[in-house]
Structures are given as structure tokens and as C-alpha cells.
Amino acid sequence: MKRKPADLTLRETLRWEPQTGFQRIDQHMRRLLRSADALGFRAPANAVQALEKTVGGEKPLCVRLVMNYKGELDIEAADFNPVQTNAVWRVRIATKTTLDSTDTFYRHKSSRREPYDAARAEFSAEEADEVLLLNERGELCEGSSTSIFVEMPDGQLLTPPLDSGILPGVLRADLIRERKARGQALKPQDVTGRRLFVGNSLHGLIAAELI
Numbered sequence: 001m002k003r004k005p006a007d008l009t010l011r012e013t014l015r016w017e018p019q020t021g022f023q024r025i026d027q028h029m030r031r032l033l034r035s036a037d038a039l040g041f042r043a044p045a046n047a048v049q050a051l052e053k054t055v056g057g058e059k060p061l062c063v064r065l066v067m068n069y070k071g072e073l074d075i076e077a078a079d080f081n082p083v084q085t086n087a088v089w090r091v092r093i094a095t096k097t098t099l100d101s102t103d104t105f106y107r108h109k110s111s112r113r114e115p116y117d118a119a120r121a122e123f124s125a126e127e128a129d130e131v132l133l134l135n136e137r138g139e140l141c142e143g144s145s146t147s148i149f150v151e152m153p154d155g156q157l158l159t160p161p162l163d164s165g166i167l168p169g170v171l172r173a174d175l176i177r178e179r180k181a182r183g184q185a186l187k188p189q190d191v192t193g194r195r196l197f198v199g200n201s202l203h204g205l206i207a208a209e210l211i
Helices: 024-041 047-055 116-122 169-178
Strands: 008-017 061-067 073-079 087-099 132-135 139-143 146-149 157-159 181-183 196-200 204-210
Touching: 008 024, 024 047, 024 061, 024 169, 047 061, 047 073, 087 116, 087 139, 087 196, 116 132, 139 146, 146 169, 157 169, 169 181, 169 196
Parallel strands: 087 132, 087 204, 157 181
Antiparallel strands: 008 061, 061 073, 132 139, 146 157, 146 196, 196 204
């Protein structure tokens, strides 16, 4: 389903820590500006300053930024609830929903989330902590709100490449830049016998088990 430009919004979700401030804010802003340029949105004015005005206090915060096509920002902050460090998420693969690797719209983090929401709805929270999507070639793409990582014997992480039809996640880009991860097309069978992680900039890497 296509949206009219007035209905579409771009989104970023950032973590703020009292001692260190926003995590990866430069990377989030670069992604926002790239998407704005690609989709014909007006560039936001003073987005970083607007974010800084929203935060404060002694507790970590989850900060959600929403921008419309005029470059107008809506920013909300809430307490950040971290994932337990020893948590292992149960993940399943969506069977009724797939991503189209040729649809480049999903390379932008926006309010257009139909396949992600549909995949997540295939399983209840009791059945799965996260749901992974495949593309039309049967390749692993991403979770409903996370990137996918498979650990090799040498410790390097493999993550689906952009041409599998994924969002360029901020955490994913950081790990690739640090040479801790590299892009490679993955099938579900590639996970067998290897450590699996999902993650995003908000929560970092989370150990996962495909069930």
C-alpha cells in the first residue's frame, strides 16, 4: 500500500545515557538526512538541538523522533528498559510474510511498516521475542525491529547485505565499520550450529535462538 507524502513520516529511535548522552547520534542523523533527501522530505532544522532539549535526569531514556515531509519534528522520551545481559531471545521465522528485495522503500526507517507488523503479528509475545523475515529468494533479511547476525568460528559476524532488502541498521553499520561484521547473503540453514544474535542501536546485540 502506498502512502501519500503527507501521511509518511521518517523515524529514528535513540538511546540516551545520563553520563554519555545520545548513543550513535551522528549515525542516526546521517540516516535520517539520507532518507529525507531520497524521499523528497525537507531537511529538519536543528534536529540535534531539539533532541537535546527533550532529555535530562539521572535515568537512561528511549527517545523517539518522528519527522514529517515538511521537516517538522515530534520527539518523545520515555524510560529505557534494557534487555537483560544474559537474555536469549526466542526467534521464529515468519511464514506468511516476506520482504521484496527490490522494494528500496524499506531501506528507509519510516511509518511504512506493513510487512514488519504483519510478521510480528504471526506469533504472540509468548511464542517469540522477535520474528525474522525472509525475502522472495528465501534469504534471511531482518527482524521486525532488529538486524540479524550469525557468528562464524573466528568470531566475525555475518549479517544480510543491503541487496537482500533490509534497512541499513545503525548498529549493523557500526559493526561493519569496526570490521566486526560483514555482509553476506544468509539462508535459515546457515544458522544451524552457529551463534545467532539480533540487535539494534537501542539495545545492542542480543543472543538469540531460532525455534
